[in-house]
Amino acid sequence: MLDVFNLVIPFFGLIFLGFVVAKFAKQPVEALGWMNVFIIYVALPALFFKLISETPVEQLTSWRFVMTTTLSTFLIFLLMFAIAMRRTSSNLAESTIQGLAAAYGNIGYMGPGLALLALGPAASVPVALIFCFENTLHFIVAPTMMALSGKDNRPKLVLAREVLRKIALHPFIIATFFGILGAVFEVKPVEPISRLISYLSNAAAPCALFAMGVSMALRPLKRVPVELGFILPIKLVLQPALVYVLLSWAGNFPAPWVYAAVLLAGLPTATNVFVLAQQYQTWMERASAAVLATTVTSVVTVTLLLYAITKGYLPVDLFPT
16 A cells, blocks of 8 residues: 555645645736646647657557547536436536536546556556547537537537637647657657657646646635535546446456556546636536545545555456456
8 A cells, every 4th residue: 555655645745735835825826827838738748749659559549448438438427417407407507517527537637647657658548548539528518518508609600610629729639649640650859859848748747736736725615515425426436437347348458548547537527627617607616616625535536546456456357258
């Protein structure tokens, strides 16, 4: 167990440091803007490019893996969405945000750092594939459902163009695309560029985790919404369990791929869910509470998940042939 604590304490410690520093520094939320720009547009794309461009091409085309992990996320969204629709008397907008709170994990800020620390470079490709396709799913689901709810009144053509633009121009997806090209053509950047990419890659996880802690401190938990009684177990327990079972059923994936998918599925609610709630003026305070509560609880659940993985309590395949 000590080796697991040695892994997660620095990881969650960075989030805690960001939280504490934000409480004492008393900077406005806008002060976080440029750090987020650095993380999203520079550091994490550099990390994705570096890892994928150094990966053998044949590992980049596992469509069964992509379809299985994306389907599991969509099923979790549908489950929480259905629960919320019943509890809110069919409030489509609120139910959408609640569904995203249960299905949209922090796979951008927390995913790469944790998976690579726990599983090594072999986890880079599954992490990148999951990120690209699950974000594509969320980019499609959120505006579509909000349009149906009446919260987004833009013409359908404008809405579709906006969805495609977000997918095509997302920095992580662009970095993944160029990483794949680099792998296909075996492109090796010249030494100064390679060293710059390494510097940026090394900064990605620490900066992302610290910024996440700051963000939570600036959006304090004012009350505990009753919906957390559903969101917490669905997000932190049911989603990784579902991914694990479906990948075992789909069969024969390498251990780092299975464990990376399970780890990412077990991550807390993404801060983007609060951003979406704010954008559509729906369920904002409770979305912020969901991010904070799932993050705090994930200290326990992710630690237990890592313990099960590292100690062999979680076999690679539930249904070996």
